[in-house]
Amino acid sequence: MNRTFHPPLTSVAVLASILLLGGCASFSADGGMTDVSALTRERTGQVVERTRPEDAAARDATLDPLLAQPLSADTAVRIALLNNSGLQASLSELGIAEADLVQAGRLRNPGISFGRLRGGEDVEIERSIMFDLVGLLTMPMRRGVEQRRFEQAKLQAAADAVKLAADTRRAYFTAVAAQQTVQYMEQVKDAAEAGAELAEGMARAGNWSKLEQAREQAFHADATAQFARARHNANASREQLTRLLGLSGKRTTYALPDRLPELPQAPRDAANIEAQALQQRLDVQVARRNADATASALGLTRTTGFINVFDAGYRNKSQSGSPRSNGYQVELELPLFDWSGAKTTRAEAVYMQSVHRTADIAVRARSQVREAYSAYRTSYDLARHYRDEVVPLRKKISEEMQLRYNGMLASVFELLADARTQIASVNASIEAQRDYWLADTALLQAINGSGDSPLALRGPSSAAE
Known part of the structure; x- marks a missing residue:
């Protein structure tokens, strides 16, 4: 029938x-990228975009003009935020978090x-x-939990972008300094080679002792080794920057400036840096949202604990x-x-864990920003000291030695010996200037980004299970 x-x-x-x-429930138009880009722009001055394979032509049209001229630090950061595949993989977490949010707003299929x-x-x-x-x-509560997780994912994506920007700036200044050192060490090597040839000729003529000749040859050999080491360091630093920029093939031939940027007229002010860090640091914001999401998840656990x-x-x-x-x-x-007692107890323990983790991150943030400013101010003072005191003194000594040589009061070998004494000072000056820009980057990251550890998003997911 x-x-x-x-x-x-x-x-x-x-x-x-x-x-x-x-x-x-439905997906948003931008997948949360508007908020991520705004957070990144506030902290780096650059926007971040999520690209897809079909966007390759538009990305190339943006990259090529940027790579056609020597890179600045800001240009390098812009290229990295646009072209780094690791960052794009991190931004995909936004899609996962939003999918969970949309799923939380939909009922389980009927049977x-x-x-x-x-x-x-x-x-x-x-x-x-x-x-x-x-x-x-329980749909409103579940959506609330997943909404907080989605907001956490936005902060995490912005933190990854800020970290990439800081890593790129560090790699940029390191690469430029290494290239500047190579150029200087090449000049030293050429001068040492000329001195060694002159010493050899004078030794054959009987006007130079074997000991003095051996000293010039040893200096030449040492300068040659230092030049080779500096050249490798420059290549390694450049490759590290290239990886962060996400470049390959012909694009790896980009140009860098010959010298590091000049020091600013005055250092940054230390006023309210701790308050700025607690307000701006993304790991602090993530920890706070993590505690809120865990508390919400605990309420959901209690609600559904019996049934x-x-x-x-x-x-x-x-x-x-x-x-x-x-x-x-x-x-x-x-x-x-x-009777779900274990689940509720577990959720409460996870919540207390997130509360204590938030307090720990806040303490670490205040300490890290103080330490970063101390390194920043010290490196600024040292770089300025080399710029205003050491290098001018060495230059004055060199000029006086040149005058003595022109007046036949000093030999060419005394002139070469004076040039050897300048090597350490010039290299130290380059390193001090590089260290300043690295410390400046570290300070900005300590205020705006996060600490060395990745941002933790644990707590809410396990509490609601």
Whole structure:
């Protein structure tokens, strides 16, 4: 016997309402990238975009003009934020978090059952459709938890972008300083080679002792080794920058400036740097949101702790020789063995863990920014000392030695010996200037970014399980 299933109009209305509530969640237009880009721009001055394979042509059109001229630090950061594949992989976490948010706003799919029994001339048919009522009742709370997680994911993505910007600036200044050192060490090597050749000629003529000749040859050999080492360091520093920029092929031939940027006229002010760090640092913001999300997840755990599964739905039964009967069916999980006490206790422990972690991150942030400023100010004073005191004095000594040589009061070898004494001072000056820019980058990261450890997003996910 075949019968057609005709649910009553009230059941149809309830079904339509549930479907409407369960399907209202949708994805945002930008996937959270507007907020991430704004957070990154506030801290680095550069925007960040999520690119796809089909955006390659537009990305290349932006990259090529930037790479056509010697890179500045800001240009290098812009290229890295646009072209670094590791950052793009990190930004994909936004899509995962938003998918979880959308999923939290949708009901679990209903279950439909159909049964048919036949004995002799009698046919009995049962039909039912079940809906997750607990999921419907707790949907706002679940969406709240996932919304907080989505906000955390935005902060994490911005933190990754800020860290990449800082790493790129460090690699940039290191590469420029290494290239500047290579240029200087090449000049030293050429001068040492000329001195060694002159010493060899004068030794053959009997005007130079073997000891003095050996000293010039040793200086030449040492200068040659230092030049080779400096050249390798320059290549390694450049490759590190290239990796951060995400470049390959012909694009690796980009040009760098010959010298590091000049020091600013005055150092940064230390006023309110701790307050700025607590307000601006992304790891502090993530920790705070993590604690809020964990607290929300704890509320959800308590709400669903007693009833884990509660399904209700429409049921219809047809039997041969009898009128069709309609009704409802309820399925409830009985807490006979698991009263969810362990789950609630675990959620409370996870919440306290997130609270203490937030306090720890705040203490670390204040300490790190003080330490970073101390390194910044020391490196600024040292770089200025070399610029204003050491290098000018060495230059004056060199000029005086040149005057003595022109007046035939000093030999060419005395002139070369004076040049050797300048090597350490010039190299130290380059390193001091490089260290200043590295310390400046570290200070900005300590104020705006995060510490050395990655931002933790643990807590809410495990508390709600």
